[in-house]
Amino acid sequence: MSNDHDDRKEIIGDFLTWVRQNEAAGMEWFLDEGSAPVAGTPQPAPVTGTTADPDDPFLEICNQFVAQTLGLIERQPPVRKPDPSAQDKATALAALRDEVLPCTACPLHETRHSTVFGAGNPDADVVFVGEAPGRDEDIQGEPFVGRSGKLLTKILSAIGYGRDDVFICNILKCRPPNNRDPQPAEVAACEIHLKRQLAILDPRVICCLGRVAAQTLLGTDASLKRLRQTVHFYEGIPVMATYHPAALLRNPGWKRDTWNDVRKMRALIDALKLGES
Ligand code: SF4
Known part of the structure; x- marks a missing residue:
């Protein structure tokens, strides 16, 4: 038995x-x-x-x-949440997108070409959260395009997901000049957009890509090495952290750890789905 x-x-x-x-x-x-x-x-x-x-x-x-x-x-303490349909989520997300695109809450709006809201399946099992748009993302208005975006697509493929199966967004919706680290005031101004996104998406798992995303979402200054060791929680949702694809391009030796991280994440999602069935 x-x-x-x-x-x-x-x-x-x-x-x-x-x-x-x-x-x-x-x-x-x-x-x-x-x-x-x-x-x-x-x-x-x-x-x-x-x-x-x-x-x-x-x-x-x-x-x-x-x-x-x-x-x-x-x-975990139970978090009472509504159970909207995929269509309800899509509608709410589209309305939020219309609100966020013209945002001028921090100075980054002055230098952006596009506001990069995020993209993917509104009813995704997993939401990937990166740091901020880069040059290619700013031009195209889409998250994770360019070289690091292609690598993320390959990582997703390795665990059986296409880009349309997941939702991908960033802590900041506008590109910091010269891809510098986000400043605390910018993160504070933009955080509300991410919080509202995640409240609508309500995924089974959140995966933070890189130190800045993980530290910001979890409100900690712990190193990425430490944050990768265990699961954390955001509003009752399990949060995992792994390397940002751009960091993997600079440090290919980290791909093996990333591979293990994403395999564990996929196994967790499958176990959670089984528990709900
Ligand atoms: S980075 Fe965020 S808070 Fe700043 S202008 Fe863009 S959307 Fe608004």
Whole structure:
């Protein structure tokens, strides 16, 4: 007779099987040029084969992560939320977008080309939150385009998502000049937009991309290294943190940690969905 532990193991096993069967497409982002392991650094075994290996150490790590996270979720104070339909969410998000696009609440509106509200599925299981638009995003009015956007698309593909399956946005909706770090006053002015977005989207999981996004959303100055170690909560929603794709382009050796982060996140989402069914 199965129990919760067996169920979770099965979910994760199924997921890893899926990853392996889709290795050619899914792992492209991870194995591309420049992502070779750093010499002398202990590395997990490469992903090979077509079935989940029950002795794969990552399977147990993933299983423990999901079990601990579900335990943490159970101990969270209940947050009463309405249960809107996907259409209701889309309508509310479109109305918020119309409000945010002409925003002049901080000086960044003076230098922006576009306000980058965010894009994706209003009923997404996961919302990715980055730092701020860059040059390409500012020009196109879309989040995560350009090189780091392409890498994010590959990361999503590696865990079975297309861009339209998730929602992607940033802490700041307008580009800081020369891509400098957001200033506290800008973050404070823009935070309300993100809060309202997340209240509408109400995803199963939030994934912060990079230190600035994680620190801002969680109201902490802890390092990204520490924040990656465990799950956090925002308004009752589990929050995970991993590296920003732009940082991965500069430091390809971090892709392996990112790969483990996003696999754990996907396993958690699958376990949460199973628990709701
Ligand atoms: S960064 Fe945010 S607060 Fe500042 S002008 Fe843009 S939308 Fe408004």
